[in-house]
Amino acid sequence: LQFVVSYCLRGANSACFDLLLRGLLNRTSVPREVVDYIVYGTVIQEVKTSNVAREAALGAGFSDKTPAHTVTMACISSNQAMTTGVGMIAAGQCDVVVAGGVELMSDVPIRHSRKMRKTMLTLNRAKTLGQKLSLLSKIRPDYFAPELPAVAEFSTSETMGHSADRLAAAFAVSRLEQDEYALRSHTLAKKAQDEGLLLDVVPFKVPGKDTVTKDNGIRPSSMEQMGKLKPAFVKPYGTVTAANSSFLTDGASAVLLMSEEKALAMGYKPKAYLRDFVYVSQDPKDQLLLGPTYATPKVLEKAGLTMADIDVFEFHEAFAGQILANLKAMDSDWFAQNYMGRKSKVGAPPLEKFNTWGGSLSLGHPFAATGCRLVMTAAHRLKKEGGQYGLVAACAAGGSSFPARLCHARVVSVAL
Structure with missing residues (x-):
């Protein structure tokens, strides 16, 4: 597995689609003709590039004979792209697959009104x-009112932030705890960046602006400053704020997947192995963000491991309250017995192993690109820390989730 990610400044155009593919090829020295297939994930589709994987491949100079397709599964779209590639390799259909995700939150499609x-x-x-x-004479001023992109769940009409606020309240996660966790994320990300650990960024020249050379959303603050912010969703008494929520950003990510035989034959040393993964779904109304709690025990059972066996945890930080609620749920026998049909809890990950290079709260959340970042951060940490097993988990809109197990030169697990 090799990984490249680019967090672009707001206003960047679709050039970061193929930039990541070029960056991946440059860093790995893999010839374009060796790649059998390309799978990309995206959440907010651009009509002009309905199959962004194909357009990015052509833009990056891949042969027009290289097939590519685009998948979508909300915030775990690049996870789906990766596991699709893994499935192709496992089935013997491919030896080399490039997978990734891209999101341009600064330039989302905005539609005319239905009447227009x-x-x-x-x-x-x-x-x-x-x-x-x-026909033109029948157009009225209200026809020009645009339909802004909805951030609410289609099935419940509730925003994810509102759901996160309710979840935090249900698990008695205080505003103070959320702010403390968010500050931890930014502090750890800044430390990792200063120590040269976040090296997967491909420089990106923003049209009319400077070149982005590193993650630019890391902003360690103070509890005092964070405490001054007002609730962002449930007003006036909510606990979720802009400071303890992940921020939206442009971004793209890519990983190189190979069968072990092909990698060794080409002289590559695998960075990590993706061994096990599962996908789960829950009630999008009250359990929208609890996917990691449900998915983690399933992927551990599939791998024959326990939480104590895991050396590295990388969970998507949609909201600080969401993370802390999941940790409480995972550490609750009552929740396991009453909601999961389990005899006992799976246990909460120890914080000394958990998101120690920061997370989505500090690095940003370009929807479809986040999954690859989680997996490769886990792979990098396994290598640096000398660990064997890593576990990645993420929640997603619609109540979906992904967990997977990774291994440094042996295994990695992922929960979705």
Whole structure:
């Protein structure tokens, strides 16, 4: 596994699609013609690039004979891209797959109103000038009101932030605890960056601005400053704020997946092995962000391991309250027995092994790109810390989740 990630400044264009593929090839020296397939994930589709994996591949100079497709599974879209690639390799269909994810939160598609869309489609079918003028004369000022992208769950009409606030309240996670955890994330990310551990960034020239050479959302603050912020979702008494929530950013990520035989034949030493993974889904109303709690014991059982066997944990930090609620749920026999049908708890990860290079709260959350970052951060940590097993987990919109197990030159596990 090799990994490249780029966090672009707001305003960056789609050039970071193929930039990451070029960066991956440059860092690995893998010839383009060796790649059998490309799978990319994205959440907010751009109509002009409905299959962004294919367009990025062509833009990066891959052969037009190299197939590529795009997947979407909310915030675990690049996880789905990776496991799709793993499946292709396991089935003997491919030896080398590039997987990743991309999101441009600074340039999301914004639609015209439904009335305007209907009028424009009808106008396209008008045959005479008179018919066109007649349709245009019916346009009213309210037709020009845009439909802004929804951040709410389709099935519940509730924003994820509102759900995170309810989840924190349900598990008695205080505002103070959330702010303390968020500060921890930024502090650890700054330390990792200063120590040269976050080296996977491909420099990106933002049109009209400077070149981005490192993650630019890391901002260690103070408890006093964070405490001044007002609730962002549940007002006036909520506990989720801008400071203890992950921020949205542009970003792209890519990993190189190979069968062991192919990697060794080409002279590569595998950085990590992706051994086990599962996907789970829960009630999107009350358990939207509890996926890691449900997924982690399943992937551990599949691997024949316990929490004590895991050396490195990398969990997606959508919200500080979400992380802390999951840790409490995982450490609760009552929750395991009443909600999960288990006899006992799986146990909470020890914080000294948990997201020690920061996380989404400090590095940002470019929806579809985050999954690859989690997996490769775990792989890097396993190598540096001399660990054997890593576990990655992430929640996603719709109540989905992914856990996986990784191994440094042996195994890695992922929970989704």
